[in-house]
Amino acid sequence: EAQVTQNPRYLITVTGKKLTVTCSQNMNHEYMSWYRQDPGLGLRQIYYSMNVEVTDKGDVPEGYKVSRKEKRNFPLILESPSPNQTSLYFCASSSSLSGQNIQYFGAGTRLSVL
Amino acid sequence: GQSLEQPSEVTAVEGAIVQINCTYQTSGFYGLSWYQQHDGGAPTFLSYNALDGLEETGRFSSFLSRSDSYGYLLLQELQMKDSASYFCADNTNAGKSTFGDGTTLTVKP
Numbered sequence: 001e002a003q004v005t006q007n008p009r010y011l012i013t014v015t016g017k018k019l020t021v022t023c024s025q026n027m028n029h030e031y032m033s034w035y036r037q038d039p040g041l042g043l044r045q046i047y048y049s050m051n052v053e054v055t056d057k058g059d060v061p062e063g064y065k066v067s068r069k070e071k072r073n074f075p076l077i078l079e080s081p082s083p084n085q086t087s088l089y090f091c092a093s094s095s096s097l098s099g100q101n102i103q104y105f106g107a108g109t110r111l112s113v114l
Numbered sequence: 115g116q117s118l119e120q121p122s123e124v125t126a127v128e129g130a131i132v133q134i135n136c137t138y139q140t141s142g143f144y145g146l147s148w149y150q151q152h153d154g155g156a157p158t159f160l161s162y163n164a165l166d167g168l169e170e171t172g173r174f175s176s177f178l179s180r181s182d183s184y185g186y187l188l189l190q191e192l193q194m195k196d197s198a199s200y201f202c203a204d205n206t207n208a209g210k211s212t213f214g215d216g217t218t219l220t221v222k223p
Contacts, residue, residue: 031209033209033211035213040215041215041216042118042201042203042213042214042215042216043157043201043203043213044213045210045211045212045213048209048210048211049209050208050209056208056209056210058210058211059212088154090156090157098162099144099145099205099206099209100144100145100147100203100205100206100209100210100211101144101145101147101162101164101205102147102159102162103147103149103157103159103203103211104159105156105157105158106156107155107156108154108155108156
């Protein structure tokens with residue numbers, strides 16, 4: 001089954017404690033992205049990657065890091081989480097054939113930073 | 115920067131037709147996509163337009179006018195399960211993607 005898998009689904013942590021949210025896709029997609037979604041707002045792109053070792057900043061990259069060492073994986077790293085990073089996070093992937101026009105999303109990670 | 119405007123809320127009755135508009139301002143525009151999101155769930159792809167005109171996918175259709183920087187999503191034969199949030203998103207072929215703030219559709223019996 002084609003899917004994007006994020007882990008963990010829920011996470012409560014404290015300010016300053018480094019964490020990683022993993023994302024993996026099994027569709028051999030070139031494009032991958034991370035988004036955050038806050039109440040009443042749309043998805044805001046944090047980082048995106050067009051292929052292995054190619055990443056770029058989205059609209060809200062501050063406080064986040066990513067890496068793309070393998071095509072299927074695109075982890076999101078919060079080196080020193082702060083309460084304003086409490087949010088719902090989604091990973092997405094898409095094929096280069098469609099550009100970013102058709103994105104497949106993971107189930108989401110609900111993060112609370114205390 | 116890139117921005118998309120869509121209405122915050124729309125209400126309609128079962129069996130009706132509803133149109134959700136989206137206007138955008140973007141550089142390097144590549145296409146306009148539409149996604150559905152139920153409460154707390156993952157967004158799911160509905161439709162996209164790379165060229166002007168109407169794309170039909172079952173009960174859902176999407177329209178794009180590049181000259182007007184405008185598109186819409188048309189939902190026909192509304193069902194209760196269509197109650198959800200709907201997002202338009204503009205895309206570039208360089209990987210950048212910007213979403214609107216979403217339209218909450220409430221379908222009433």
